[in-house]
Amino acid sequence: MKKELIELRVNGRAHELAIEPNALLLDVLRQQLQLTGSKRGCDDSSCGACTVLIDGVAMMSCTLLAASCEGQEVTTIEGVSEHGSLAAIQKAYGDWGGAQCGYCTPGFIMTVKSLLAENSNPSEADIRMALSSNLCRCTGYNQMYQAIGSAIKAEREGLAVAGSGGGKG
């Protein structure tokens, strides 16, 4: 199949890529850009392990054509760590047992990022609803709620300390 040249912005960097028109964003991220943090867990857009942000909105990269994302900003799990350190949500997922096998974790973290960008103080019901886009087979979700609560707290305290930090999107 004839490849097309597209420019894809991923985690703040522009990449010029030759891709086949039927290439899925997930495959381009994983195979061409070696960003293997986004995972494939199903083939029917049900599991959410491939979740990324498109212009800040959580979407499933297994269900998007890569070429269709041209001109948009793609954020993957690899773009979440801050200055080489764990973001609060990443640290909290580790500390509170939010990740066991870790395969669904990148997708969950992207979903949580998108939730917190819209709602910095979600209720437990809000969190449950948001997380229901992603499937986890290890944790039964309970420890994720603790992790998210703790990350929100850490983020808030961090902002208080930093004085002017600016909300993360």
Next chain:
Amino acid sequence: MSLPEFKLLRARELRQALEFLGKCAGSALPGQTARAPDSRERLSLHDSGLRVVAGGTDLIPSMKQKLFEPEYVLDLRAIRELRGIRPLADGGVEIGALTTLREIERSAFLRQHYPVLTEAAASVASPVLRNMGTIGGNICLDTRCLWYNQSLTWRKGCGFCIKKDGDLCHVAPGGAKCWAAFSGDTPPALLCLDAELELASATGTRRVALRDFYTGLGDNYRNLQRNELLTRVLLPASSAGFTGVYRKLRVRGSIDYPLAGVAVAMKRYNSHIADARIGITAVNPAPLLVAGASELLAGKTLDESLAEAAGDMAAKISKPLTTSALTPEYRREMIRVFTKRAVLAAAQAEN
């Protein structure tokens, strides 16, 4: 699973999309030439040579299963003019077909004036899928069946089915009709709201009532010409101000398609019902408005037995078959129970 090969047409404007469609449907506009990805290449004009993709949540998994192997895929994601919710001067509203279900779910305007739609939109699949899926896509959603929504290898194992590649229906083996169930959540709500669709083609636009959009057949389920695109959904002012409730039968609290769904929109006058409409989904090859519901309920004071009568009426027209999990009998029974409950809840709901 890889997608089949196709050529991707990315439309940035509606006009461009309609031109692509026109070419593929064999009705190229005189005096205009569509810009194909490769200008030396002519667009193929053969049947179903093109599929339209918006949110992708329906088409992309189906293409992985090789249910569609079009020569062209027309990508609408970049068309801004088809996004957004625009209240009209007459009190109605126009919703662009590419408006995401998430935007609808969160629209304060729709929540206030057309709550049955926001509630139905909020129950579709999961939040992330609602970020992607559009109202147009939900209306045009392909019908579903466990014998159809399977991989190519799987379908080969059962000898294919009438909807795709085969000549019989595993659900109703005797007949020649496809019984795949329409499984969108928002159409029953939109039926209650008397929605109209704007269908555009390179030669012009037309409007059809949503209730005339579906054919009732599982395979050829919608009335949409090959050169046409669903561009807008219009809700009349006369449907504004109805309270609304949507109840969905699902095994899991998220992600799932409906196994049965009931939408109720109701207008009250003092203590009695001024008007009420009931729409059902996922139990027939088309979403249906329950005929006679208005007559049954209007002008009456609601009580349990009246709500039950409404439930019986809805159950009567639901004909689920073994197209999805849970027995048809159970799904039909739930149409009865959910209708009763939804009618009672709509009567209680704050306007």
Next chain:
Amino acid sequence: MNSKFSIIGKPTAMVDAAEKTTGSGKYTDDLSVPGMLVGKILHSPYPHARIKAIDTNKAEKLDGVVAVAVGQDAPKTYGILPVGHDEYPLALDKVRYVGDNVACVVATSEAIAERALELIDVDYEVLPGYFDPEESMKAKSDLIHDHKLNNIEKDYHHVFGDPERGLAEADQVAEARFISNEVTHAAMEPHSTLASFEIDPHTGKPGRLTVWSSTQVPYYLQHKLSLVLEMPMQQIRVIKPLVGGGFGGKSEVIPLEIIAAIAARKAKAPVKITYTREEVFWAHRGRPRTIIDLKTGVKKDGRITAVKARVVQDGGAYCSYGVVTILYSGALLGALYDIPNIQFDGYRVLTNKPACGAMRGHGTVNVRFAFESQLDELASAIGMDPAEIRRRNLLHSPCITVNGLRVQSYGLPECIEKTVERSGWKERKGKLAKGRGLGIACSHYVSGAANSIIRSDMPHSTVNIKIDRDGGVVVYTGASEIGQGSDTMTAQIAAETLGCSLSRIRVVAADTDLTPIDIGSYSSRVTFMAGNATLRAAGEVKKLIAAAAAKTMSCDPEDVVFRDDLITKKVCVGTDAVVRPAEQGSAASVSGRVEGQILRGSLQQKRKEEGPKESTTFEEAVVTAIDFHGALTGTGSYAPPAEARGGKHKGAGVGPSPAYSYSAQVAEVSVDEETGEVTVHKVWAAHDCGRALNPVSVEGQIIGSVWMGMGQALTEEMVWKDGMLMNPGLLEYRSPSSVESPEVEPIIVESVDPEGPFGAKECSEGSLAATIPAIANAIYDAVGVRLHESPFTPERVLAALRAKKLAKTLNLTEGIDPTAPSRFREHGGSLWFKGKGPERHPLDPSRQADAPAGGAD
């Protein structure tokens, strides 16, 4: 008394947490090597057929196709059990389920490989299929495996005590049939294997094979690869990258793992195969559909007098772990309660469906559902509180059960107490609003099997430790981290034993070239066995460091304490701690061997000048020890003691474990009486894990087990129609989402096992089995119907409610009473197929009404 530890018992983030939360960690499908090709497998469309011919010519000619492998490329059978070598990697003569493996295309891209699969022509002769185990057992001809008469893989008949007399003495006897439908692991990571051959420098031909695979059992994989590829084990290296969940689904050799190697050999290039989700469902190895005919007798005082169980498992087309599964279902009737008389008749039956295998709570879960439900029924019949009847039947540990299982630590009484207390059982049971109820149930599980599946005297786990001059500790363990925290457990035990900080420990795991043999992550064996091996290896190294430290501190090695990166003299309490000259002498002679060579170093000079010290840092002590001894290494291994290995009867090898975990749970549910929908509001789960080495992990395992049990109880089920799996995807196989998942309150009970590392036992499986009956019993409490078939889907619950009320009976479940299922429907689960099955083979004898599957009988 956790204060006596600095690392054990403290909530600890997993050592690989950052890799997982940043996405930098590599799972098998994330790996690529230069020149790597893609493999895709052709699967059988028929449930049972003879292969007459395979023509791969057209596929091979497709541009981009490098090779096509077929059965003849490796015509050797294998299987996880030595008694069950019945699988070919690629079918040789017969296919036995829809999804069986026929050929493998190797190509430059997935799309080309998929297209090539369409070009392979296979000529099949379709045979009658067997889908219902009770029908399959009547088969006389067209057997699934020629040497398995009546399609029975294995049957066992055990009698302990005198069950007939026990039942005769009972005041109350209950008898019922229970059915548990089939469930699968559905781990989030689909199986993936990458196989690559190196060129041998001496022969110039393909030599060593390296396989990266999503496996729970790297050594078994190495062993089976050796068998099928006919290569010596030492020419094969298996590396386990991160694994995205196992739950038993990766605890044996899965077809793609061997096919990838065969394909790489044929294509002369590295090949990666990653299953689609549908293929994961076909590979399966999940929990079999099980029919349990159970009869239990109790006295008026609640004492159980006898249990009789007939268990039939629908095992699918191959043996897999089947023999072990059926034995567990009988053996683990014991060791939870004190049951004096047990009769067990177990049948593992072959059918034309994907093979069932080991899944979380291997073998016990379905029988536990039946037993705990029946016990609840008996409690109600004799007017006893369901928690009380369980208390009346406790074991008196230490003991050996009637079927030969040794119990040394038994936290069940405390588990029951704690759940009863936390759930408000006494105050709330029977007083909840209409439609809401509480149910209790218990369960247990092994901490590893006392007898390995490969009969030998080798240790089940071995661990090596190496410490270098930098004070860094490297632990080499064959144990397989699959998300359960085994690497973290290993690091914690090593750090605690050596008294050093966790950050010093680096765990190198599950690489057959680097790490000593460990038989794998299954049957909850890792903490107990690999943990004990780690403890011993660390203890051995510690001795060397202690000797050196003692020398600098002029004390006996026995009297130094390792803690928090510091080595100090033991505080003398009384006369016990007085240094005895003889011991000091022997310790000195150990290190004295190399003293002469090493005493040149300036550090030693300096120390000598400083004289004896009161304490020394871990790092200093390590340097000193290395100066005395050379590199510090230690090895520890673990084999279960002979006393724990069980009785002598046929099949006695399965069930015995060095220790058992215990669980008691209370579930609170509500039932919508109009729709039959069940909501689980909360589960209180007390689990006796011996000692919680890492409480955050232990709680995670308890919650995860309970949650998975809830999935089996309410929503999960593999639905079949004539051998076609109707829901081979995560959209239609419904594992619960966060919305309907309940709060689980984990309650840790520590019975401190005498043989467990720091007293620890298993914590990852035992809780699952109690959840299903706890929910069933809560449904009974809520609305008065007892469900005998799982999952308790809304239609089953509603049908039961309708039957109870004699209300307008609707044919919601195909006319089968879900409270008393009499037969096993061919399509199992959802009961909704009334039409004919797939019309795919007009000549398929199994489709002809006058020739029923299995022939006449």
